[in-house]
Amino acid sequence: MIEKLGVDRHPRIVVIGGGTGLSVMLRGLKEKPLDITAIVTVADDGxxxxxxxxxxxxxxxxxxxxxxxxxxxxxxxxxxxxxxxxxxxxxxxxxxxxxxxxxxxxxxxxxxxxxxxxxxxxxxxxxxxxxAAGQAIVLHAEMEDGSIISGESNIPKAGMKIKRVFIEPEKVEPLQEAVEAVRDADAILIGPGSLYTSIIPNLLVPKLAESIVQSNAVKLFVCNVMTQPGETDNYSVGDHLRAIHDHIGEHLFDYVIVNNGEIPPQVQAKYAEEGAKAVHLDLEEVESRGYKVIADRLVLFRTYLRHDAARLSHHIYQLVEGWMKRKG
Structure with a gap:
């Protein structure tokens, strides 16, 4: 496969996030001929x-x-x-x-x-x-009513709509290795994971965010399958992207990978009991903002819904392979 790419090395992919969704996806990606660097949040406090x-x-x-x-x-x-x-x-x-x-x-x-x-x-x-950094960071959230909730584990429990999140210390230094990995990457992959408490905290580390924006790598966002109570209630795919854009102030992604597979009614009912529902794909809205959308049946259901790691990894590798070919 590497010969097809026309290079003498594996494509370098940087994966950024945290939580269960990231781990599920990485189990699929490690089976591909990729040079993987995972950059992981340090905001957890529960x-x-x-x-x-x-x-x-x-x-x-x-x-x-x-x-x-x-x-x-x-x-x-x-x-x-x-x-x-x-x-x-x-x-x-x-x-x-x-x-x-x-x-x-x-x-x-x-x-x-x-x-x-x-x-x-x-x-x-x-x-x-x-x-993402060599020290722990404290995550704070400003809610729509102006109140401030401190601590990653407390934010989803507040039961209020999140306006923005911010970190302390504000100017925390990223790991130099992480910055170099982003700078040298062929592909940067963000998500899936808790939007405000696993994904965005990494992007609030200033120099890390700058290096992602400046990178010439293909940039991919893997959207969550279900909304998260207390964090992304009623969010569409476009709402996820808008939240990231509002925090970073930049159009970050080339591609958005989303599930469009049907979720059985009994599974939806199980999640509805917890206040969660399938993330709606507002395709026209997302495409009108310049994102290319890759939609497929990407879920498996066991005890909980999970991304189909093999199928998701296939799409990711194909995108990276195509990008590498176009780069020559």
Whole structure:
């Protein structure tokens, strides 16, 4: 396949985000001949990550752990063990073994970034996993009524419409490796994930956002399949894109990848109980703003709806392959 691209290397793709959706997608992408760098949010402050962040003064490990597991080339049993969450034990309950290992590796290696790098080596990770910044950031949201909610885990619980989010410290420095990865990328992929609490926080890291805007890479946005209660209630695809544009002030993407597969009524009813519904594709609106739309049946349903990692990765690789060919 690399010969078809007319280059002597794998295409370099930078994937930016956080949360479960990113990990699902990466499991498909790692099977493609791609040089992957995942840049992961450091705004999480809930659960095990929040406790370790507060007590050990390290960036939150949870999203990093999920991405490491998605890209790891290890036996399934080891992956299951590292994702294992203790449900009893004073001080242990709620923590995952992988989070504790990341905390331990940070102490051994001397800093979080080196700890992630060393654990990546141990787990034979296919690609690189980088935090968006070398320190934890605090996420704040200004709501439509003017009130301010602080803390990533508190924002969706507020039950109010989000006007904007912002980070503290405002001028946090991104990892230089992350900036260089963006600068050298053939493709930059953002999403899927929680719009205001997993995706946009990465784009608020100033120099990281600037490097994305300035990059000549093809830029892709993978839209969520369902709305998220307390965060993107009633949002269409166009609303997701508008929120990113409003925060960055730039037209960021060349392509938008969306699901247009039918979601069974019983599944929709299950999500409706939680206040979520399918993200509406307002195709004319999105195309009128200059985005090219790739729409396909991209969902699987087990306990929850998830992106079809194999099908999604196929579309992404084809887009990157076509871009590389056009570049010559």
């Amino acid at each position: 659960g095990s990550s929040g406790i370790l962040r507060s007590e050990l003064q390290i960036p939150p490990p949870g999203d990093i752990r999920n991405v490491l597991m998605a890209l790891a080339d290890v036996e399934p049993l080891l992956t299951e063990m590292l994702q294992y969450r203790f449900n009893s034990g004073t001080g242990l309950a709620g923590h995952s073994l992988g989070n504790l290992m990341l905390a331990a590796m940070t102490d051994i290696a001397g800093d979080f970034v080196t700890g992630v790098r060393e654990l990546s080596r141990v787990l034979a990770v296919r690609g690189r996993v980088l935090p």
